Amino acid sequence: MPEPTGVIHDIGYQRYTGPRLGRRHVFGALYLHGLRTVFGLGRSAKAKIFPWLVVGIVTVVAAGLTAVRSQIGQVVMTYAQFADSMSWLVIFFVAVAAPELVSRDLRSGVLPLYFSRPLPRSDYPLAKLLALVTALWLLLGGPQLVMFLGAAFTTDAGMRGVWNELLDLLPGLLYAGLWAVVFASIGLLVASLTGKRAFAAGGIVAVFLMTTPVVGVLSIMPSQTINELALIASPSTLVQGVGLWALGDLLVEAGQNGFQIGGFGPVYAVAAVVLVTACVLLLLVRYRKVATR
């Protein structure tokens, strides 16, 4: 009788003596997990539909703009204008992604599993916030890169043309970053208040869309000061206000009749900083409470 060749050994439980990584790595793991969650990676096919639909739309729009520009030889939309015109898509993207990131964890009760680990309380919301900011920035910045590559390869001015194009791109990417930070911090704060994803999504859309009429009312008040400060009333117009001040003609072509912010540019910048800071602080307070439940 031949000797058995394959023997299955139950080696039993193995203690772990290897390295245990520090806070930075843990934060990184949480951040990457969040980023994957936003785009539905590692989840069901259903969770991938919406994020990738939005990614598809913005990419197609960017590719279309590039194609038109190379044909007619005129800039149809600057990088910053592109970010502006995609803002409504970003709102819906946040409304789906933010509840996916935080409401789901609240509802399934998984948080005790996180907070019983050597994870500082503030790291969980901050990692999620950073993941959402990154996702939104990629969503707006990726297509800008497509537009840049298209423009760079079709430029007539050689390296100088590429350089000029790059100088146009960088403010666009920064502006996209501003969109990402403002939308992510508001969206995540709203989503962290409820475990029901539908409520969270509705709440986020409400915050962004319901404040827009306020801007409309304020901008037709019979006072120039109020008119010029009207954009502060809604997060999306606030971002545009900061853009108008910081980017000027990259966002609105000279002579075009849009919103006026007068000399209140710095006020808008401060308002944006205050808004984001307040949202982050409230988010941390919220998780201080949630962690001990």
Add this chain to the structure above:
Amino acid sequence: MTLIATESLTKTYGGGVTALADLTVAVEPGIIGLVGANGAGKSTLIKILLGLLAPTSGRVQVLGLDPTTDSAGVRARVGYMPEHDALPPDLSAAELVTHLGRVSGLPRTVARERASEALRHVGLYEERYRPVGGYSTGMKQRVKLAQALVHDPDLLLLDEPTNGLDPAGRDAMLALVHRIGTEFGISVLVCSHLLGEVERICDTLVAIDGGRLLRADRIDAMTTATDVLAVEVSEGTEELAARLAALDLPVTRDGRLLLVPLADDATYDQILGAVAALDLPLHRLDQRRHRVAELFATREPSRA
């Protein structure tokens, strides 16, 4: 080394609710059963041990560390299985446990290896790649146990691990906990409101009620005095009682049952001999599990 030590530990919640009152207890490594009725303060104690809640007063030490000042240090060496549902339904068990392993500080590849090891130890094999949402309650409890085990802790805190399980599932879970405590070399604190359940697997029993310590002792010190044999015969109970009394066995009656203190294995033979001699129909003869009431009633008055 003392595993867990508390000294006059008190926790009062905002509304004036006292969850723990002057709790002083010290336990050695092993399997520890923490028993108490619902609301006795078990979960509060666990949260304090994890450093999630700060005690109102008193001192506490876990694995020689103070969770109020070094909560990260404690949590790195402790695994916690919560009482309630705690699993996101759309992730697979493998993915969830790997992720939580990484949050505990394991490197990526190690986390993946240890996650599948931990899931294998709790008895989940191919199922681990399916979303947790489709799991049975028993499987979910196993995943919760696996995630507490993935980072190789020195102490496991299990809050009602048999919650929602059927009798077979309870037995399997208890056997698993016992194996972790004995073969894996990990100390375990098992919380339960069912004494009969935890006493089967633990070395040490800590009973609390209303946030106060009822009793904390090694289980062998508790059981010897209280083990009794319960004998039930369909007829002739009186005759059997007389016969056993004649054999110098201190018999007591409890309804239809005769209770005989279990001295050693010879007691069984003596009873069986008596039943056979009288030719009575023996209904049952079993070692009776002492009940919470018996166990603590004897001790209670002496404390007061």
